[in-house]
Amino acid sequence: MAKVVHLGFLGCGNIGGGVWKLLDAMHDEILQRDGLDIRVERALVKSIPEARTDVPAEILTESAADVLEDPAVEIVCEFMGGEQPAASFMERALRAGKTVVTANKMALALHWHELQAAADQTGAGLYYEASVGGVIPIIRSLTVSLEADRIHRIMGIVNGTTNYILTRMAREGASYADVLADAQRLGLAEPNPAADVEGFDAAYKLSILSSIAFHSRVTVDRIYREGITGVTPEDIAFGREMGYTLKLLAIGKRSGNTVEVRVHPTFLPDSHPLARVDGSLNAIFLHGDFCKDMMLQGRGAGDMPTASAICGDILFAARAVRHTVPSFRNTAETDPALTVTDDWSTRYFIRMKVTDAPGVLARIADVFGQRDISLAAVMQKGSEGEKARLVLITHKARERAVREAIAALDPAIAQVVSCIRVENGEA
Amino acid sequence: MAKVVHLGFLGCGNIGGGVWKLLDAMHDEILQRDGLDIRVERALVKSIPEARTDVPAEILTESAADVLEDPAVEIVCEFMGGEQPAASFMERALRAGKTVVTANKMALALHWHELQAAADQTGAGLYYEASVGGVIPIIRSLTVSLEADRIHRIMGIVNGTTNYILTRMAREGASYADVLADAQRLGLAEPNPAADVEGFDAAYKLSILSSIAFHSRVTVDRIYREGITGVTPEDIAFGREMGYTLKLLAIGKRSGNTVEVRVHPTFLPDSHPLARVDGSLNAIFLHGDFCKDMMLQGRGAGDMPTASAICGDILFAARAVRHTVPSFRNTAETDPALTVTDDWSTRYFIRMKVTDAPGVLARIADVFGQRDISLAAVMQKGSEGEKARLVLITHKARERAVREAIAALDPAIAQVVSCIRVENGEA
Secondary structure (H helix, E strand, O other), X not given: OOEEEEEEEEOOOHHHHHHHHHHHHHHHHHHHHHOEEEEXXXXXXXXXXXXXOOOOHHHEEOOHHHHHOOOOOOEEEEOOOOOOOHHHHHHHHHHOOOEEEEOOHHHHHHHHHHHHHHHHHHOOOEEOHHHOOOOOOHHHHHHHHOOXXXXXXEEEEOOHHHHHHHHHHHHHOOOHHHHHHHHHHOOOOOOOOHHHHOOHHHHHXXXXXXXXXXXXXXXXXXXXXXXXXXXXXXXXXXHHHOOEEEEEEEEEEEEOOEEEEEEEEEEEXXXXXHHHOOOOEEEEEEEXXXXXXXXXXXXXXXXXXXXXXXXXHHHHHHHOOOOOOOOOOOOOOXXXXXXXXXXXXXXXXXXXXXXXXXXXXXXXXXXXXOOOOOEEEEEEEEEEOOEEEEEEEEOXXXXXXXXXXXXXXXXXXXXXXXXXXXXXXXX | OOEEEEEEEEOOOHHHHHHHHHHHHHHHHHHHHHOEEEEEEEEEOOOOOOOOOOOOHHHEEOOHHHHHOOOOOOEEEEOOOOOOOHHHHHHHHHHOOOEEEEOOHHHHHHHHHHHHHHHHHHOOOEEOHHHOOOOOOHHHHHHHHOXXXXXXXXXXXXXXXXXXXXXXXXXXXXXXXXXXXXXXXXXXXXXXXXXXXXXXXXHHHHHHHHHHHOOOOOOHHHOEEOOOOOOOHHHHHHHHHOOEEEEEXXXXXXXXXXXXXXXXXXXXXXXXXHHHOOOOEEEEEEEEOOOEEEEEEEEOOOHHHHXXXXXXXXXXXXXXXXXXXXXXXXXXXXXXXOEEOOOOEEEEEEEEEEEOOOOHHHHHHHHHHOOOOOEEEEEEEEEEOOEEEEEEEEOOEEHHHHHHHHHHOOOOOEEEEEEEEEOOOOO
């Protein structure tokens, strides 16, 4: 006997259309194999006359209540994107006891507490595998497969647009502005690209990843965020000479009760597995006490890969009565027992223009040395007018000390052009 | 209120000891976070006086019945390895309604039908994440996250010992025998290495992977198997010159109702993500209709990574009432609706010694051409006595045609030294 599962869609754009297409293509196979007869009952669109979708016109509606209040709908799939009204619609669905499946990292990262509280109240399920890394099964890996492990570090390439831009800048030596314009022309970057290039998208995803990995809510406002708009082909070329590849990483680290969470351009050794994840691919590298190093890579975006992850959630939700994923003590705010630090320790690539005169390097080294920052490599590369181009790579140093050192440099002899953090995947 | 979960161990060697250690280290955290109080009630060992384990002596037993018939034991964790008595013990546990967690690919691949039938009879759970790829969450990714997708290809580096040997042969130009001896000395290969180097271990794992991915039992006896004992440094060096890396791959492909399943040394383009998975690491690359390319990599062996995967299963089993993973119609034998072919189509690297005389290359090319095998590259490399060394790379060709061509070569002019299949990750 097949079990009929009734879905309601909130939104029916690219992702909703992809889910429809997948469910249509796989309907008979899923029915035969799993005994699940998945049916879409209602689909909310902004305007029925303007809807461009394969979903049959007779199930389209312009009223959210038709989805949220239809007693036949058991699972609500949210494809609207954005913070509101998506978050409040999901909350209404959960309060009505309907399971929610979403790919909406923004609504989840900002409203996790209300959503989880609503789910807990009614026992409804809340699933969001597709919210981070597209089809990469990172959420289920962290919440289920690695549940008994203790995760210390996560480093992810979780935004395909910026990875595409950085990959092309590295390959072509092209400027950020030129590659961005081309990516926009190709539809790979939004007309307003801020969410991607300023790191907001990655920060939402890091909030979700680090909350789950560290079993404690890490809110978006605690995440240090720096985008790729300031990245230059010169930095990429200097890094390459020194054996580094530049990536926009979402980094979460835990040491005892201290957590650091940051999104910024990062140099990785060329030998690191993440350094080879190119174009619009996503990948998540993690390290735990018992699992040691692990990496998952795949399509982080695209209608059909995202649809695959969403439909995985739908089938899981349809079969499991309710698999409560491990929660954390307090979804409202960052766990008071955990400290989120902004004074992490890592290595730094610092490029500057310096006056080409005897004694200058010693004076610069002294400014760093006074703050316990030791230099692992110094490279001088030609000159521009009276200025020499100098690149320093530090050993591990404190973020604050590096900022202080940069501020303390005498502008008459040294101007810092760029400062990029360097990670090697170790603690 | 904590839920007490009672475990019984079958076997208490390296992996059992690792699981004990993990559960001991994480007990309080799991209790506090997940409300699960995990307790090991009984542990079967061969000989209590000779047991070298951290598990307390009072719970050790030499009688399997003490574990299998103890009504308090809800989850039986099998760490004995090997086919028997492990398989029959697991079957007894399942028939008694106890959930079974195992990492035993051999017992599972050979006795899946009896085990699944026993589980279905009582509703007990059967979990085996650690049986393939160690801590890599490939089983759950296939059975849960990608359940709605249609997987066409799997290529895995699923045996760490052979990957270690091939990696060192490539780096050092050393012979198979020398590296094997060193690996045995370091404890990275067994004194009797056949299970690893002859590809048996990889074949058991491929049976499990392809059965799940293709939703149809693929029994071990249907898998073509060729180990690494015949691999030479010369082949590796020739391949490198042509841009290929040699790996022992477990390959499963499905096209319509035809399946090909094979374990053999394989050349991969250096640019393929699997080509860079070195040493004892494992990785699984897969391609599905909707998810497209995906790769998961991590520790395929080792006490603690394996323990992490096993404990993930234990917590999942303890929490889910019973999450029935998608099964297939017939676990007893390969699905009659599917054809397992041994006449697959791929590319081939063929190295031979040929008589160095005019017209010889034309005669060889003719033998291949007559069988619809076209050559993508021909490389002649120096000579040994009167013989020239010749390497051919074919375009895609049928396995049987290639075998026939090799058999048809005139031994007076050409002797084939090695024939290695070449995959590029595409269909």
